[in-house]
Amino acid sequence: xxIATDIEPQEPPxxxxxxxxxxxxxxxxxxxxxxKVARHxxxxxxxxxxxxxxxxxxxxxxxxxxxxxxxxxxxxxxxxGHDIHDxxxxxxLLRQRVGMVFQKSNPFPKSIHDNVAFGLRIAGVSDPVVLDxxxxxxxxxxxxxxxxxxxxxxxxxxxxxxxxxxLCIARAVxxxxxxxxxxxxxxxxxPIATLKIEELLGQLAxxxxxxxxTHNMQQAVRVSHDTAFLHLGRLVEHAPTAQLFDNPQQAxxxxxxxxxx
Amino acid sequence: MLTRRVRGSWRGSALTQxxxxxxxxxxxxxxxxxxxxxxxxxxxxxxxxxxxxxxxxETYRRCGLEFCDLVDRPLAQQEDLAGSLRRALSSSLEPLIxxxxxxxxxxxxxxxxxxxxxxxxxxxxxxxxxxxxxxxAAALPEATKALSAALxxxxxxxxxxxxxxxxxxxxxxxxxxxxxxxxEQPLALINQLQQEFLRVDKEAKARFEGLQEAIETLEExxxxxxxxxxxxxxxxxxxxxxxxxxxxxxxxRQKLLNAAQNARDxxxxxxxxxxAEASHSEPPDESALQAQIAxxxxxxxxxIGAYSAKVDQLALHLPEAEIxxxxxxxxxxxxxxxxxxxxxxxxxxxxxxxxxKADAPVHLxxxxxxxxxxxxxxxxxxxxxxxxxxxxxxGSLIIALIAIAMATPLSVAAAIYCNQxxxxxxxxxxxxxxxxxxxxxxxxxxFIGISLLGDLxxxxxQLPMLSWIPGFPIAERLNMFNAxxxxxxxxxxxxxxxxxxxxxxxxxxxxxxxEALGATQLQTIFRVIVPAALxxxxxxxxxxxxxxxxxxxxxxxxxxxxxxxxDFSDSVGVVFQPAHxxxxxxxxxxxxxxxGSAHWQxxxxxxxxxxxxxxxxxxxxxxxxxxxxxxxS
Numbered sequence: 001x002x003i004a005t006d007i008e009p010q011e012p013p014x015x016x017x018x019x020x021x022x023x024x025x026x027x028x029x030x031x032x033x034x035x036k037v038a039r040h041x042x043x044x045x046x047x048x049x050x051x052x053x054x055x056x057x058x059x060x061x062x063x064x065x066x067x068x069x070x071x072x073x074x075x076x077x078x079x080x081g082h083d084i085h086d087x088x089x090x091x092x093l094l095r096q097r098v099g100m101v102f103q104k105s106n107p108f109p110k111s112i113h114d115n116v117a118f119g120l121r122i123a124g125v126s127d128p129v130v131l132d133x134x135x136x137x138x139x140x141x142x143x144x145x146x147x148x149x150x151x152x153x154x155x156x157x158x159x160x161x162x163x164x165x166x167l168c169i170a171r172a173v174x175x176x177x178x179x180x181x182x183x184x185x186x187x188x189x190x191p192i193a194t195l196k197i198e199e200l201l202g203q204l205a206x207x208x209x210x211x212x213x214t215h216n217m218q219q220a221v222r223v224s225h226d227t228a229f230l231h232l233g234r235l236v237e238h239a240p241t242a243q244l245f246d247n248p249q250q251a252x253x254x255x256x257x258x259x260x261x
Numbered sequence: 262m263l264t265r266r267v268r269g270s271w272r273g274s275a276l277t278q279x280x281x282x283x284x285x286x287x288x289x290x291x292x293x294x295x296x297x298x299x300x301x302x303x304x305x306x307x308x309x310x311x312x313x314x315x316x317x318x319e320t321y322r323r324c325g326l327e328f329c330d331l332v333d334r335p336l337a338q339q340e341d342l343a344g345s346l347r348r349a350l351s352s353s354l355e356p357l358i359x360x361x362x363x364x365x366x367x368x369x370x371x372x373x374x375x376x377x378x379x380x381x382x383x384x385x386x387x388x389x390x391x392x393x394x395x396x397x398a399a400a401l402p403e404a405t406k407a408l409s410a411a412l413x414x415x416x417x418x419x420x421x422x423x424x425x426x427x428x429x430x431x432x433x434x435x436x437x438x439x440x441x442x443x444x445e446q447p448l449a450l451i452n453q454l455q456q457e458f459l460r461v462d463k464e465a466k467a468r469f470e471g472l473q474e475a476i477e478t479l480e481e482x483x484x485x486x487x488x489x490x491x492x493x494x495x496x497x498x499x500x501x502x503x504x505x506x507x508x509x510x511x512x513x514r515q516k517l518l519n520a521a522q523n524a525r526d527x528x529x530x531x532x533x534x535x536x537a538e539a540s541h542s543e544p545p546d547e548s549a550l551q552a553q554i555a556x557x558x559x560x561x562x563x564x565i566g567a568y569s570a571k572v573d574q575l576a577l578h579l580p581e582a583e584i585x586x587x588x589x590x591x592x593x594x595x596x597x598x599x600x601x602x603x604x605x606x607x608x609x610x611x612x613x614x615x616x617x618k619a620d621a622p623v624h625l626x627x628x629x630x631x632x633x634x635x636x637x638x639x640x641x642x643x644x645x646x647x648x649x650x651x652x653x654x655x656g657s658l659i660i661a662l663i664a665i666a667m668a669t670p671l672s673v674a675a676a677i678y679c680n681q682x683x684x685x686x687x688x689x690x691x692x693x694x695x696x697x698x699x700x701x702x703x704x705x706x707x708f709i710g711i712s713l714l715g716d717l718x719x720x721x722x723q724l725p726m727l728s729w730i731p732g733f734p735i736a737e738r739l740n741m742f743n744a745x746x747x748x749x750x751x752x753x754x755x756x757x758x759x760x761x762x763x764x765x766x767x768x769x770x771x772x773x774x775x776e777a778l779g780a781t782q783l784q785t786i787f788r789v790i791v792p793a794a795l796x797x798x799x800x801x802x803x804x805x806x807x808x809x810x811x812x813x814x815x816x817x818x819x820x821x822x823x824x825x826x827x828d829f830s831d832s833v834g835v836v837f838q839p840a841h842x843x844x845x846x847x848x849x850x851x852x853x854x855x856x857g858s859a860h861w862q863x864x865x866x867x868x869x870x871x872x873x874x875x876x877x878x879x880x881x882x883x884x885x886x887x888x889x890x891x892x893x894s
Contacts, residue, residue: 063777095779102777106770109793119778122788171778 012081014209025069044224061098098179099172105164107156119175142170162193182212310862324500335606349592357465361458378415382408471580482571486564503545569604576600648863656840663745668752676760699754707818732834739821742836756805763797803882813844
């Protein structure tokens with residue numbers, strides 16, 4: 001089931017998932033997923049717990065492949081038209097193009113500066129001028145620069161929870177990825193910190209294509225352009241957010257949104 | 262009814278709970294109480310040490326032993342200096358006389374060999390000679406014939422080293438074959454070789470006459486001084502003996518008096534008191550001794566002055582011109598530099614001698630100093646026992662450092678491999694195998710050190726291609742390096758397990774984050790996991806250090822047990838010297854000393870310090886872990 005979105009036909013979609021079946025060992029976690037995500041849009045993945053939204057997110061940067069038994073049975077995922085499972089694709093490069101922010105903030109036990117510079121350093125950048133510039137740009141993108149510019153060499157764990165999560169965002173965008181994957185980035189944060197990150201998402205979409213997993217319907221409404229609803233490993237509906245929430249096409253979607261599940 | 266039953270059962274369960282609780286609390290408190298008792302016991306036995314050692318040092322001073330040592334200590338160097346001069350002489354003589362001596366020795370050796378080969382025939386011949394004349398006439402010719410044949414065969418058979426020329430060899434064989442007792446031909450060649458050697462030796466010695474004289478001068482220089490000193494030493498020892506005797510008697514008397522006080526039976530009491538009275542002794546009068554010391558002080562000072570003047574003179578006139586060999590030159594130069602220092606040290610003792618007072622009190626501070634900074638651990642000495650801590654501490658520390666330096670990289674690398682690279686199946690057997698090392702009894706490791714590692718090290722050190730390693734070739738099979746290797750092996754399981762735990766404790770979230778940023782496995786390991794686990798690994802190293810310092814059996818068997826501060830002049834090569842340790846000395850000596858003596862108490866003091874070191878190391882490890890604790894994932 002392919003749902004038409006407003007993709008310009010001449011340009012390949014940023015992310016394209018085709019006929020994807022994904023399994024943990026014998027257990028099928030995702031079945032027959034087809035999804036196209038356009039450039040510079042924020043797409044929310046919603047659905048009940050265990051529906052496979054995080055699994056789908058982690059397929060996009062191949063984070064699942066480390067788990068024993070996890071494998072793709074069928075189908076493919078393409079980023080800007082390139083199959084990410086092509087043997088010629090380097091995992092390092094893929095992950096530099098597809099950044100990720102996790103549910104719980106996980107800054108390294110290093111200084112703020114070293115956290116943000118980590119992605120560049122492992123990519124082989126060692127020029128301090130380049131690094132400093134990139135750190136500033138990333139911290140500005142995560143709206144942290146003004147708060148932290150005088151304490152870049154403090155330990156990252158001295159920051160508040162919301163700041164730590166924004167630091168993780170800065171760390172993810174420092175390598176200028178095309179895609180930013182966010183796995184419930186606000187679930188461990190208080191409302192004010194959540195609000196700051198939600199405000200940020202709009203700005204991030206100007207430079208990145210964002211896919212965000214969320215449990216929070218209101219958040220999906222507030223931050224996303226498109227929404228995809230998953231249920232039991234299947235993609236039930238994918239539509240512009242306003243349309244999906246106001247006028248769901250599928251009975252299952254409607255039931256979920258109304259809470260009469 | 263129902264309520265009551267419920268309440269009753271509730272009460273019952275409360276009692277059971279309380280019992281269980283106190284059972285657990287009891288177990289915990291038993292452990293803590295035992296620990297407290299151990300500490301108390303250690304402290305009680307060790308605390309007496311300061312008093313006892315102070316009394317011994319007081320006796321040492323009062324009886325004048327200290328006075329003698331003021332001179333004796335610097336004087337001990339004189340023998341070393343004379344020895345190195347003698348070595349310089351003999352190594353210079355060697356190339357000149359070596360040949361002649363070897364030739365003579367070879368000839369003498371051949372004679373002995375021929376004698377040995379013809380032993381049986383010689384005995385038969387001698388028996389025949391001893392017979393009464395009638396029988397001798399019958400037996401003797403045959404015996405003579407046999408002996409003569411044997412001699413011929415033997416002297417033809419012996420192998421003559423090429424150091425003797427062909428003609429000399431032929432002559433020698435001829436002369437040796439005619440050695441029938443009673444009709445000996447003079448052994449002309451041997452005599453000639455002996456004369457030759459004596460001539461060469463005399464010539465050579467004449468060439469080094471200056472050095473010979475210098476040695477004699479140095480050896481004879483302190484004769485007067487030593488004479489006066491040994492006179493003093495005898496007096497001092499006699500006084501010390503008396504003082505010790507008095508102290509022993511006095512102690513016994515106090516015991517008897519105490520017993521008398523506690524005795525209930527008046528008869529027994531009277532008997533005890535009488536016995537105590539009998540063992541009464543007057544404290545020895547040391548005024549006579551002190552008068553003698555005062556009397557001998559000035560002559561001693563005069564002798565020291567004369568002696569050091571002679572040494573200085575000698576240093577100026579060491580005959581260097583005759584010496585050509587570089588090694589002899591070096592020895593000579595070193596001695597020439599050491600001689601003025603020796604003279605200065607001797608002179609420095611003069612003001613000390615003058616200031617020395619027999620009745621100066623021994624401060625507690627100096628007793629502590631004598632223990633913690635004392636450089637001698639000397640027991641059962643006929644002169645004076647010293648309980649200096651430094652030789653033991655230095656041995657323990659160097660061995661522990663060797664062990665840690667070897668075990669740290671090994672165990673950390675093994676932990677990283679096991680935790681990060683190994684497949685689950687590899688992990689399944691690597692961990693148990695490494696942890697199995699702990700099951701090897703340390704005494705068995707000691708065997709390995711003595712029989713296997715020691716020989717291996719010694720053989721390796723004799724390889725010429727390894728001679729660049731400082732300290733090689735090594736003199737002792739049992740040394741600090743050997744012990745350090747085995748202790749490293751013992752520390753590896755502890756350190757490996759703890760380091761592996763530290764790596765395991767690194768939150769998965771860090772690893773996820775790193776991989777999501779595109780880091781390769783190696784980058785994740787070395788930039789994220791290892792830095793995050795560093796404090797845990799530091800604690801692992803410290804706990805390994807604690808284990809190594811406390812280990813006894815291996816060091817006792819393998820460290821060589823020489824009680825001396827190692828000689829650091831050979832830089833890293835110092836590790837190949839033998840040493841004794843804090844733990845080893847307790848294990849070795851505690852069984853043999855009399856209970857309550859200063860030596861016994863000194864060993865307890867060593868135990869206390871050891872305890873304190875272990876405690877400090879453990880506390881440091883705990884603090885390290887707490888300080889850098891990672892957030893729980």
